[in-house]
Amino acid sequence: VLARSGRVIARDAGVASEARVLSADLRRRTGLRLAVLVDAAVPARAGDVVLELGDPDRGLGHEGYRLSVGAWVRIRARAAAGAFYGTRTVLQLLARGRSIAAGEARDRPRYPERGLMLDNGRRYFSPGWIRRRIREMAYVKLNQLHLHFSDNQGFRVESERHPEVVTRPFLTKAQVRGIVALARRHHIRVIGEIDMPGHLTAALRRHPELQLAAPDGVRAPDKLDVTDPAARRFARDLILEYLPLFGGRYWHAGADEYLSEAGYDAYPQLRAWARRRYGPRANGADAYLGFIDWIDRLVRRRGRTLRVWNDGLSGGSAVRLRRHVVVDWWGDHSGPSPRALVARGHRVLNAGWWPTYYVVGPLGSVRPSVKATYEDWRVNAFGGLALNLALPPNRPVVLPARSRRVLGSELHVWNDVPDAETDRATARGIAPRLRVLAQRTWGSPDLAATYAGFVRVERAVGLGRDVD
Template sequence: MTTLGCQQTEGGQGTPGTHSPARPSAHATTATSARSPSAVPPHRTAAAAPPRTIPSVRDFAAASGPGWRPGDDSRVVADLEGPLADEARLIAAELGLRTTSGPARRGDLCLGLAPKESGGGEAYTLKVAGGRARITGPAEAGVFYGTRTVKQALRSGGRLPEGVIHDRPGRAQRGLNLDIARKFYSVGWIEARMREMADLKLNQLALHFSDDQGFRIQSTSHPEIVSTPHLTKDQVRQIVALGQRLHITVIPEIDSPGHLGAVIRAHPQLQLRNAGGTTFQGSVDISHPAAARIVDDLMREYAPLFPGRWWHLGADEYLALTVKDPQASFPKLAAAAKREYGPSARVQDLVTGWLNDRARLARQLGKRPKAWNDGFFAGGVVQPAKNIEVEYWTGRLKETARQPEEYLKEGREVVNLNDSFLYYVLGQPGGFTYPTGERIYEDWSPAVLRGSTPVADKSLTGPDRILGARFAIWGDRPEAQTPAQVAQGIRLPLAALAQRVWDPGKPPLSWSDFTRLAERLGV
């Protein structure tokens, strides 16, 4: 196997490759020194135990030997003009080492690409032998995760054990959902959480930046809707750039056609009203052409700002569908549905048409659309497009409640945001309680989409059907906790999620041992 960028001396193999220029250099702002005064002595030891990390490594073949820890002359070796330059500089700064290109020698940590390795782009191999450590993977993301294992193993045990680690995620999507519309968080706070996420091998940050309480990103197409405080576009670019260095995709969410109160304040003519003139908070009149026009303007404006793969359309809690008879209560919507989709169409068909139209635009903009599960209705003349990912959060809304199996049996791909386990709702309104890491660790898995019972049909719960999970912070009562309290409150739940979504098996540690390890690692 050719290992690009990890040439070795003393019988090592591999040749440095020629690569495109690296991404902007990473800067370690929370460096953790695991450097020892001298290299590990060359005596032989018994076969070692796996390193203690969060998430735990999935496959470790132990060997006899002293292992590896950085010494005075240790270096991080990589092609510093290639795609692993950021990864090399970050781990070097964290360990207090210098970087270099060229052959690796005893005592070094070497990073290289091995395109033919199996396991996908987030997999990696970490080999400790001959007095050196080597991380390889098919793509940069996997090598980066290997450096997270190195960092944690040195902090938890002082050295890397002799042997070979083969590691890879059990689910492709793993991350955090952050509501900055109801409760604003600073760039520094967001970036601190991203660094913590990266150490846990989480790879998505979804930003919910538009809701009834505020619209939190600068806009040139519709500046009239923007709230104070908000993120400037340069600040968003800063967050996205950090995400690229940490292999975290930042996903934008403009929730519609509900949760648009900030837009309605600037455009009151779009307010949804029933036949009696009663207003419905946050919901727009989707029969009004300007409603779609504004949302589409914003999508087109922000698509270049968020270069990642996904776009979240929201689609939850549209209040026109929470009444007993939407057709009678909203005759204007009912008439629009019939005009657009035929005499049998109902209000829910008009709402589904709205979702499909926004999903079509997202795809035109190069994005894969996501939407909350209660925006996918059973029956009807119009069906939601099959290539919209279902973000399953609840079955508690009686008007739109559907079992997770229904979406999976329709052939849809689902992401788990089970509100019984993964919702951190400030102030704990509406029966919500702050989730605990222990409950996630002991009782939850990606297959537990609703309540506490996993989907029974295991043919529906593989990583190709349930794509992963995110932990969600919602600011319903924004003053209930300070940003520092939120950061502390989510620490163990996020670590527990990282373990359960990386490795599908039973966690190897007891909860008490896991919490002690998390404390030692600082995650």
């Protein structure tokens, strides 16, 4: 039983931040103000919560933990992330009162990536709205926030190198640093994305000279001319400006929807450039793939791993991405299949339209069924396009259940029509989907066989509250 005399004790300085976050969450959710102690030796007493590192169980990995409940609560882990997730379980168990049944638990996630992608390029989300999503994610043990902050309709993060590309309203760098810091305290990595070489209308509005041009001189406003050295300098400026802002291990280059395989014929300079660089077998798609490889080398030299979407990765004959590039697979209409990507050595994130897309606009008037997602979907099942369909039209591609090349999944919020839904409606719409995604990506045994039963579990652990 937690009491006002209870304390949150960090046995190691490595979990002091986790202890402070738990104390603040307990105050917010229960009204209790538990003092935080960082002390390796102070005896625990009734009502305390004790966080410890050094559990010898290697099977817990980086994010697993052991929970023991008696007169006090003890959380043991091998790393701070595991201790943090133990505190999330404690909060859920306290959702209906100040006592927890005595017992023991061992818990660890199945997938290392469990997240949310926000299209905040097309649509501005305020820092406060994003911060609330971070806390919501952390409560259900999600660990990845992907910010797609540039697209045709907007470029929404302050730039000092190229202020002319920024669209109002936008996030300042100070606001992004605050978001990244809050996420880090909640063991959520933030991945920034500048989508290129396509989806660049907003960024190229003041730079028509960098747009891809057809032989008749007509320029494609959303497409960067990857053969132009000035265009590459522009791309390099932006990438190197934002790498330190977001930090972490990844950089996302987008790389989707540049040209179809047949569309390269409209721009013969791409084929000519590729043949000069890669030899007579090269084609137009190799110019695009070479650009992605160039970004890969750029970020790799700075300690980052590149991520891209899957749909443009077919069609080349001379260039293939190196296997360390992570591919977010979203559709079966174009590009290599999940099975083909894994066979090439890539790690893949399940970003399949069905059931991970939440589209604001005409293509989202019918969204993937939350009920079917809970009852029928697993993370190793990659469902393709499901435009305005509750269920996938094609059978998902199923990879081996224990494949280590399947990293996990995210919920993807795409704002095709930015003002078609209020921010509050979006928060309410994605909340139940995030909870199902959390259950599927964590991978613990289901406590309910049906979605209706899962909703009752949600309410029991404090997830029935309104969100905004």
